[in-house]
Amino acid sequence: MSATESGDSRTEPVLAARALTKSYGRVEALRGADFELYPGEILAVIGDNGAGKSSLIKCLSGASTPDSGQIFLDGEEVTFRTPQDAKEAGIETVYQTLAVAPALDIASNLYLGREIRKPGPLGRVLRHLDITRMREEAREHVKRLGIETLQDITQPVETLSGGQRQAVAVARAAAFGSKVVILDEPTAALGVRESAQVAAIIKQLRDHGLPIVLISHDMPSVFDLADRIHIQRLGRRAAVISPNTHTMEDAVAIMTGARAA
Template sequence: MSPEPVLSARGLVKTFGRVIGLDGVDLDLYPGEVLAVIGDNGAGKSTLIKCLTGALTPDAGEIRIDGDEVHFRGPLDARAAGIETVYQTLAVAPALDIASNLFLGRERRRPGVLGSVFRMLDKKGMRDEAATALSDLGIGTLQNMAQPVETLSGGQRQAVSVARAAAFGSKVLVLDEPTAALGVRESGQVLRMIEEVRSRGLPTILISHNMPHVFEVADRIHIQRLGRRAGVITPQSHTMAEAVAIMTGAVTLEDRVAAVDDEDRTGHER
């Protein structure tokens, strides 16, 4: 028996006036998997992810978490349901230190009277937990949790954002183009973090234009085209060229399946 999806969407529709952002899209994310979402510009990737994370409300369709239907009125509702998102803009506070960024909006107060009456923050406790969160993801280049984020490289800032999302995401982690602005070495570090998150059992949705990265870490690949789901493939069932062909409309997933069947039939006849 296959496991139930952690996150599922059925028949999602979203329009912007006469522009159709989503046209009846289905999506399933299963426990412990990395699901990549790919598509050309205007395919509906961003609209789909915004609907799943509460930034947009779909006009029709349903979203379920662990089988229970949910209705997000905003990103805070999605976060409360266990969905954490790392947007391409990272949403870090450059002037604050690493620990403060990890606990941004979730600051911990000191125990007892110091926290309840004088409202003092537990800075040491947050720094210790931040160091543990980064260590758990295999990030050894950041040692000083009091270091301002504005002094970090792009890859290190991405690491802070991913660590924050992984630390608080209890159900789903969503990564929007996490390697888009990074070099080769820093991109490799982010991909290793994604694999580490998967090893901890936290399912991840990865939105990316980088096909080598998608095929390196994804378990399944959801392809968007013109507001619809063009198909779901795996790195084992299709090549990068075939994924791009489906994404651009050069072929359909049904064409590819029919071609494979023809090849098998021809081989048997021979």
């Protein structure tokens, strides 16, 4: 149970935003949006197309800079100019495109962009990669996260199923996302069995204490996974609800404006 479920209002958000605005020309994508993610929870973000949820996530992950407003990480105000800024702060994002390298093995994909080089002149001058160390550490990461769908760390990603590829991307984010992992439609284009595997991984990460932001159109998945649900509407947060107190019909009604929060 998360701190927010237990009613501990004293818990400080891991990641928060206050009054974010963002315009693209004459289009106001965010109009004073607020956001809070608490320790050890899965927070789903839902909303119709044009509600501003993508713009909100881009601001939180460094892919976009808000025109005004504040972002806080562990209570300290932060400014992300690039996704790299957010990564260095401990926020990892897994997009629908996954950004995996099919020809490389699982271990190499986990260290994509963070490759470990051999010590001494071999690594410093000749830039040789320390494949053995990367595989050992990747194996430990996967074991620690409890991801059972990735058995052979030397297996090329191109031989994996869609669910296993998603598991690789999620494992990479979890291995290096020391504060927050943001998942953008993690079960999109997956079958029922593969979606269940990915859902199990997401729950395992939460159980390991890693707070997760889940963006999804899959309402049954949202209500199965989320501790709380942030509903975005017309560039603002319309409500935050819980699967314990609201139904899917309630969420859709708030999301579309048919019902007040």
